[in-house]
Each structure stands twice: as C-alpha cells, then as structure tokens.
Amino acid sequence: MYNLKNIQSSTQEVAEAIKAILSTDVTIINQDLIRIAATGRYKSFIGEQLSEGCSYEFILKSKKPERIVQKEISSRCKNCSSLNSCEEIATIGYPIIDFNDEPIGVIGLIAFTQEQHDYIFNNLHSINTFLGKLSFLLAGNLQYEEMIEDLLLKNKEINNLINSLESGIIITDDKNNIKNYNKKALQLLNCKDSELNNINITKVFSNINLEKLYSQQVARIDNTFNKSYDEFIIKAVENQINNNTKSYLFEISKYSNAIIDAYNILESKNNIDFNHILGQSTAMKNTITLAKQVAKSDSSIMIRGESGTGKELFARAIHNNSLRKNNPFVAINCSSIPDSLLESELFGYEKGAFSGASNTGKIGRFELANKGTLFLDEIGDLPIHLQPKLLRVLQDGSFTRLGGNKTIKVNFRLITATNRNLENMIENNEFRDDLYYRLNVIPINVPSLRDRKDDIPIIANYKLREYCERLNKNEKTFSDKIIEIFKKFYWKGNVRELENIVEYLVNISNEDEITDNLLPYHFHSNSLIETTERNSKENFMSFLDDNTSLKKCIENFEKQLLEKYINRFGNSTKNKQKIADILEINLSTLYRKLYKYDIF
Numbered sequence: 120m121y122n123l124k125n126i127q128s129s130t131q132e133v134a135e136a137i138k139a140i141l142s143t144d145v146t147i148i149n150q151d152l153i154r155i156a157a158t159g160r161y162k163s164f165i166g167e168q169l170s171e172g173c174s175y176e177f178i179l180k181s182k183k184p185e186r187i188v189q190k191e192i193s194s195r196c197k198n199c200s201s202l203n204s205c206e207e208i209a210t211i212g213y214p215i216i217d218f219n220d221e222p223i224g225v226i227g228l229i230a231f232t233q234e235q236h237d238y239i240f241n242n243l244h245s246i247n248t249f250l251g252k253l254s255f256l257l258a259g260n261l262q263y264e265e266m267i268e269d270l271l272l273k274n275k276e277i278n279n280l281i282n283s284l285e286s287g288i289i290i291t292d293d294k295n296n297i298k299n300y301n302k303k304a305l306q307l308l309n310c311k312d313s314e315l316n317n318i319n320i321t322k323v324f325s326n327i328n329l330e331k332l333y334s335q336q337v338a339r340i341d342n343t344f345n346k347s348y349d350e351f352i353i354k355a356v357e358n359q360i361n362n363n364t365k366s367y368l369f370e371i372s373k374y375s376n377a378i379i380d381a382y383n384i385l386e387s388k389n390n391i392d393f394n395h396i397l398g399q400s401t402a403m404k405n406t407i408t409l410a411k412q413v414a415k416s417d418s419s420i421m422i423r424g425e426s427g428t429g430k431e432l433f434a435r436a437i438h439n440n441s442l443r444k445n446n447p448f449v450a451i452n453c454s455s456i457p458d459s460l461l462e463s464e465l466f467g468y469e470k471g472a473f474s475g476a477s478n479t480g481k482i483g484r485f486e487l488a489n490k491g492t493l494f495l496d497e498i499g500d501l502p503i504h505l506q507p508k509l510l511r512v513l514q515d516g517s518f519t520r521l522g523g524n525k526t527i528k529v530n531f532r533l534i535t536a537t538n539r540n541l542e543n544m545i546e547n548n549e550f551r552d553d554l555y556y557r558l559n560v561i562p563i564n565v566p567s568l569r570d571r572k573d574d575i576p577i578i579a580n581y582k583l584r585e586y587c588e589r590l591n592k593n594e595k596t597f598s599d600k601i602i603e604i605f606k607k608f609y610w611k612g613n614v615r616e617l618e619n620i621v622e623y624l625v626n627i628s629n630e631d632e633i634t635d636n637l638l639p640y641h642f643h644s645n646s647l648i649e650t651t652e653r654n655s656k657e658n659f660m661s662f663l664d665d666n667t668s669l670k671k672c673i674e675n676f677e678k679q680l681l682e683k684y685i686n687r688f689g690n691s692t693k694n695k696q697k698i699a700d701i702l703e704i705n706l707s708t709l710y711r712k713l714y715k716y717d718i719f
C-alpha cells in the first residue's frame with residue numbers, strides 16, 4: 120500500500136510550495152490520519168495522529184473535496200475532539216487518490232484569518248484545479264518512489280541469488296565490457312574485485328569467439344587471465360529490450376569441475392554399502408569388521424584376494440562409509456589399459472601433449488578423484504616406470520599433467536587391490552618396495568569362496584532371487600543336490616563365477632526348482648577334481664584296477680592333471696600358455712593333449 124510517509128520530504132516541499140502561492144497554511148495527512156507535512160502553526164505538529172472523527176477522515180472516505188466553514192454549526196466538526204481548541208476559520212480538504220483509485224491522503228488548506236478565508240473562497244475553482252494537479256503529482260511521486268524501492272529490492276535479491284550460484288556469472292554491456300559479476304566468478308578466475316570491473320571479456324578469455332558463442336550459446340574456452348590457464352565451459356545469454364541487445368550474461372564453470380560432477384552423477388548410482396557384501400562365515404565377518412574399522416581413516420589400503428572375491432566391492436563400501444562419500448570414487452584397472460595409455464589416463468594431459476592426443480586435453484584420474492577415493496585395481500600390473508611417479512604423487516599430493524607445467528594439487532585416499540604376489544615381485548625387481556610400503560599401510564585380505572564354503576548357499580540363493588527378479592522370471596529354488604555340488608566346486612572365479620552360473624541357470628531353467636542336470640559338464644568333473652584335491656592320494660589310485668596298463672594309467676593321470684590346470688587357471692590362450700610353461704611343454708603340445716582328452 121502506498122504511504123506518503125515514504126516521500127515525506129517531497130510532501131513537505133509540496134506543502135511549502137502551496138503556501139508560497141496561496142499564502143494559506145497547509146497540512147497534508149496520510150490515510151492513517153498522520154500529519155505528514157505542514158506549514159505555519161501546524162509545522163511543529165508533523166507526525167501527530169489526528170483525532171478520529173475529524174473532517175479529513177470524511178474526505179478520505181468520500182474521496183471528494185470538501186470545504187468546512189462555521190465550525191460551530193458544521194456537521195463535520197460536531198464530533199471532533201479538538202473542536203474547542205480549534206482556531207481554524209475555514210478548511211478546504213482535497214483527497215489524494217492513487218492509481219488504483221485508493222485514497223492515500225488529504226491536502227488541507229487552512230484559513231486562520233478572514234483575509235485568508237476570503238482569498239480561498241473567491242478563488243475556489245482555480246484552487247481546486249491546482250490542488251487536483253498537486254494531488255496527482257504526489258500520487259505519481261509516491262508510485263515512482265515505490266517503483267524505485269521495488270527495483271532496488273529486486274536488484275538486491277538478484278545479486279544475492281547470483282552470489283549463491285555454484286557457477287560464475289559475468290554480465291557485460293552490449294560492447295562486452297564487464298559490468299557485474301558474482302563472487303564465484305572472482306573465485307574461479309582467481310582475481311580480486313577491482314580486476315574485473317569494466318574490462319572487456321576478451322581480456323579474460325583471450326581466444327573467445329563471441330560471435331560463435333552467441334550463436335552456439337556454449338563453448339569450452341581457455342582462461343589466460345591471471346596466468347591461471349584453466350579451461351572453462353561458458354554459456355552466453357543475450358539480454359534484449361525492444362529487439363536491441365542491451366547486455367550479455369555469461370555463465371562460467373570450470374571444465375574439470377563439470378567432468379567431476381558428471382562423473383559423480385554417474386557414480387552415485389553405485390551406492391554400495393557393507394550390507395551389499397554377502398557372507399556369514401567367520402572369515403568374511405572378520406574382513407568386513409576390519410574394513411568398517413578403517414573406512415573413516417585416510418590411510419592407504421591394499422586389498423588382496425583372488426579374482427572375483429569382491430575386492431572392488433570392498434573398496435566401494437569403504438569409500439561410501441568414509442568422510443569422502445560425497446566426493447568421487449574413481450576406479451581404474453591397471454591391467455586393462457595398455458602401458459602406453461595408462462600414464463595419460465592417470466595424469467591426464469594438456470592439449471597437443473603428444474601426437475594422437477585429443478586437441479582439447481584430458482583430465483586424469485588423479486584429478487577426477489580429488490577429495491574422493493582412487494581405486495587402483497590390479498596394482499601389481501602397474502608398469503615399473505610408472506611406479507616412482509605414483510609414489511611421487513602420493514608423497515607430494517601434487518602432479519603435473521603430461522605436456523603441462525602447472526602443478527595440480529590433489530587430495531585423494533588410495534585403495535589398491537591385487538591378486539599377485541607383490542612380495543615375490545619385489546624380490547624379482549618387478550615391484551618397488553618403497554611404493555609397496557606406501558600402499559600396504561592397511562592390508563585387507565578377502566577370502567576365496569573355497570575358504571568359506573558356508574557362504575556359498577547364502578550367496579547362491581541371494582543371487583538366485585536377484586536374477587529371477589532382474590530377468591523377470593518366477594521365483595525359483597535350488598535343489599539340495601545342486602547346492603551340494605556348488606559347495607564342492609573349486610570356484611576359481613569366486614563370487615563372480617558363482618554369479619554367472621546362477622544367471623545362466625535362471626535363464627535356461629523352466630521349472631521352479633533348479634536341479635543339477637542343468638549344470639554344464641565341467642561342474643560334475645570339476646567337483647570330482649576338488650574331491651581329488653582333498654584326498655589326492657586315494658583318488659589318484661581310484662582309477663587303477665588290476666588290469667590297467669601303464670599307458671592307460673599315465674593317460675588317466677595326464678587327463679586329470681590337465682583338467683585340474685584348466686579349471687584352476689582358465690581356458691583362455693593366455694592361461695593355456697601359462698599351463699604349458701608350468702608343464703614345460705610347448706603350447707601346440709598342450710593343445711594336442713587337450714584335444715585328445717576332450718577337454719575344453
């Protein structure tokens with residue numbers, strides 16, 4: 120609601136102007152009957168509350184001008200509490216109406232002498248017109264003031280809003296000179312308040328192509344300002360009034376931060392916790408207890424265990440139980456990336472760092488993992504030439520990208536995992552002992568499935584429910600026999616292998632109960648081999664009878680030996696080469712024998 124109080128000084132100026140022209144005293148009151156402005160006798164009463172029932176109240180209500188004379192007989196005066204002390208001979212009141220047709224005050228002309236009275240009444244018509252114009256002026260003035268206040272408030276709100284944004288905001292005029300910016304922009308550009316003011320945006324982003332940016336609206340641009348050499352993602356928005364460009368708004372964010380945010384969004388789906396790790400065996404419970412205990416610390420962890428035992432699962436659960444859980448978990452498998460690329464994967468590179476490098480550069484895993492956890496899987500496969508470099512990053516907490524010279528500070532917790540015998544590798548000079556000690560601060564051993572046979576039915580049944588649901592099948596159960604076979608099986612691939620066979624069985628079974636006849640052949644032979652391992656001597660002799668020839672005995676033994684190795688090491692060419700090396704035969708001989716004994 121408009122209030123003349125808000126423009127008290129200009130209301131007083133209007134009162135003085137009226138008095139100067141008409142030589143009568145003036146009082147201006149607002150809608151609450153408060154005297155906002157006055158001249159002459161009433162000047163010292165500015166701010167007083169007029170009594171209820173006074174004549175101005177009627178004028179406010181009726182929204183019509185009125186003149187009051189002969190207070191002794193005027194109906195307007197008869198209830199006024201100031202009637203006896205009032206020295207006014209006559210009063211003219213003119214309502215001030217705002218643009219919503221609401222009364223917001225009254226201008227009163229007061230005659231204390233007969234002369235003033237006569238002057239007013241002889242010029243009544245022109246005085247009414249004059250007061251009408253002044254009342255319009257006051258209402259306009261008030262609306263203008265309110266508008267300014269409104270704009271100031273909006274301006275303040277917008278400034279607070281842009282200062283609370285996570286992105287930097289820069290506003291330029293139509294000539295691209297910087298006129299406004301938020302705190303985040305100063306922080307991202309690493310500069311002080313005065314440094315940005317009024318300079319052209321092309322000085323901040325030297326290779327910015329504004330025409331292209333305005334048409335594409337978003338670009339990835341180097342910042343050479345303050346020698347900080349960061350890359351930014353910039354969005355530009357044009358502000359137009361009446362089809363004329365008046366200013367531009369640039370939203371800037373660090374390219375590396377955008378990548379990290381994107382990484383985090385993708386990773387946040389993987390919210391693995393310790394209760395995702397199945398197992399009731401004492402061995403598993405002890406491992407989980409240890410992992411929980413060290414999760415909150417920042418010390419390096421090395422997780423040891425066979426393939427598929429859940430080393431990555433543990434690493435994720437540790438991260439999600441650490442103080443870093445809201446920051447990235449970045450995993451990289453050192454054995455799955457060619458040696459030549461691993462360094463750039465870890466350290467990242469500047470554009471044009473080497474031939475074949477992307478011309479936009481690349482953020483490495485160290486940078487991505489900043490404030491979070493870096494998980495280096497298969498650390499035993501980290502090439503020897505990268506080992507001192509990793510050690511340096513761990514010691515200094517900083518590194519430079521390939522082809523770059525800017526030192527980047529990072530703070531990540533390192534978790535490594537391996538299935539290899541690092542101690543032997545150190546003996547053979549394949550792994551640096553200084554790095555080993557740095558990584559192996561907290562060793563965690565994840566037991567193989569063979570060492571916790573009681574967990575096998577728990578995991579098998581849990582995964583069975585999971586796959587039935589995932590593959591949209593009716594609920595199924597395992598027969599007792601199949602669970603027995605599972606418990607005897609060698610499980611070279613541990614939980615991953617168990618998971619795979621459950622998925623396979625859910626896919627192929629049509630019955631509610633899954634029975635052992637659906638198992639692939641190697642399960643039957645393999646479970647026997649496991650038994651053979653437990654009672655090797657007894658079983659080794661079991662295929663012998665009184666009529667077995669030496670040749671047959673040797674063949675039987677050879678077959679069992681090859682089956683055992685294939686089951687233990689795997690069926691890939693690489694694994695077969697390994698088996699051939701152990702047996703000290705060449706690969707083609709091994710193939711010939713496998714073919715002979717029907718082993719695949």
Ligand SMILES: Nc1ncnc2c1ncn2[C@@H]1O[C@H](COP(=O)(O)OP(=O)(O)OP(=O)(O)O)[C@@H](O)[C@H]1O
Nearest residue numbers: 395396397398425426427428429430431432614615
């Ligand atoms: N205790 C467990 N409970 C539930 N699922 C498990 C468990 N251990 C492993 N898994 C599952 O087995 C699969 C393999 O786990 P993971 O990748 O963590 O093993 P890993 O030891 O890191 O394997 P690798 O050495 O081959 O990288 C995953 O699908 C994982 O969810």
